[in-house]
Amino acid sequence: MSVTARTTHHPHDDAPDTAEAFERLSTLPDGPQRQALRDELVRTWLPMAERIAGRFRGRGESVEDLVQVAALGLVKAVDRYDPALGHAFESYAIPTITGEIKRHFRDHMWILHVPRRVQDLRNRVRAALKELSQTIPGRRPTVTEIAECAHLCEDDVRTALEALDSFTALSLDADLPGSDDGYALSDALGEPDTGYDLVVDREAVKPLLCELPERERTILYLRFFRGMTQSGIARQLGISQMHVSRLISNSCSTVREQALADVA
Numbered sequence: 056m057s058v059t060a061r062t063t064h065h066p067h068d069d070a071p072d073t074a075e076a077f078e079r080l081s082t083l084p085d086g087p088q089r090q091a092l093r094d095e096l097v098r099t100w101l102p103m104a105e106r107i108a109g110r111f112r113g114r115g116e117s118v119e120d121l122v123q124v125a126a127l128g129l130v131k132a133v134d135r136y137d138p139a140l141g142h143a144f145e146s147y148a149i150p151t152i153t154g155e156i157k158r159h160f161r162d163h164m165w166i167l168h169v170p171r172r173v174q175d176l177r178n179r180v181r182a183a184l185k186e187l188s189q190t191i192p193g194r195r196p197t198v199t200e201i202a203e204c205a206h207l208c209e210d211d212v213r214t215a216l217e218a219l220d221s222f223t224a225l226s227l228d229a230d231l232p233g234s235d236d237g238y239a240l241s242d243a244l245g246e247p248d249t250g251y252d253l254v255v256d257r258e259a260v261k262p263l264l265c266e267l268p269e270r271e272r273t274i275l276y277l278r279f280f281r282g283m284t285q286s287g288i289a290r291q292l293g294i295s296q297m298h299v300s301r302l303i304s305n306s307c308s309t310v311r312e313q314a315l316a317d318v319a
Contacts, residue, residue, distance in 0.1 A: 070145050071099050077138045096133050097126075100148065104129040107152050114160065121156060128155030173218045179205045180215035263310045271306045278303060 076096055083089035108125035112118050132148035183205035187196040196204075202212045264272060270292070277283045277291070285303070289296040 070103070070143075073099060073144060074138065077136060077144060081138055093133060097130055100129055100133070100144070101126060103145065103148070104152050107149065108156065111156055111160070116160070121159075124156050124159045125152050128152035131155065173214055176207065176211050176215035177218040179207060180212055181219065259314050260310050263313050267306055267309070271302055274299060274302050275306055 073096055076092060080089065080092050080096065083092065104125040105122050108118065108121040111121055128151050129148060132144070132151040135151070136144055136147050138144075180201055183201050184196060187200060187204055191200070198209050198212050198216075201207075201216075202209045205212065207215075264275065267275070274288055274292070277288045278285070283291075285299045286296050289299045292299070
């Protein structure tokens with residue numbers, strides 16, 4: 056089964072005339088015949104979807120991927136179009152395909168999550184920058200000029216300009232601007248400082264240590280802050296080395312369990 060691809064009066068000069076095919080599709084029950092006609096309609100309108108995808112080239116996504124997304128939008132348009140509403144198919148399909156591509160950019164191409172409102176502001180400012188570049192060559196437009204062109208307040212313009220940097224990310228292996236010795240962004244990053252964790256741990260156990268009996272606190276102080284051996288502590292306190300070992304083990308277990316219980 057084929058679809059007549061002659062042209063008639065449509066918003067697009069080369070739009071195929073598929074009105075009768077869509078009418079027939081709406082009356083067919085699910086089955087091989089309906090599926091074949093549906094697939095033929097998709098193939099007939101695929102050139103339009105490809106042209107729409109071409110409008111978004113140069114924005115960080117391959118043309119092949121854009122065409123696939125546009126084709127998905129076309130399939131959705133064919134499946135959802137209702138000829139009984141009286142409007143031409145392309146008037147429904149074009150916003151459906153365009154919306155699918157925009158959703159693809161919003162959901163898959165932004166490196167950092169940006170609210171929908173900010174994304175819209177970014178698009179308006181981006182268009183204003185492109186327009187102003189034609190009338191103000193040689194310099195970057197000011198925030199005031201962008202706000203006037205985009206019909207936005209200056210705060211929204213600043214927000215949108217920040218969002219422009221969220222669409223792509225700089226590689227950690229990329230050379231820093233002005234660097235001629237291969238110095239990359241990763242070379243400027245710090246390393247984890249375990250000293251901070253030690254401070255946190257000490258502050259966490261300090262009140263727990265104060266709750267221990269005085270003898271246990273003394274033993275822990277002599278062992279971990281004075282560096283004395285268990286034998287030396289035993290001689291100083293007049294108890295056995297085995298007893299000192301047992302008290303240290305029990306005290307540490309008690310403090311550890313209470314600290315973990317507080318975290319949980």
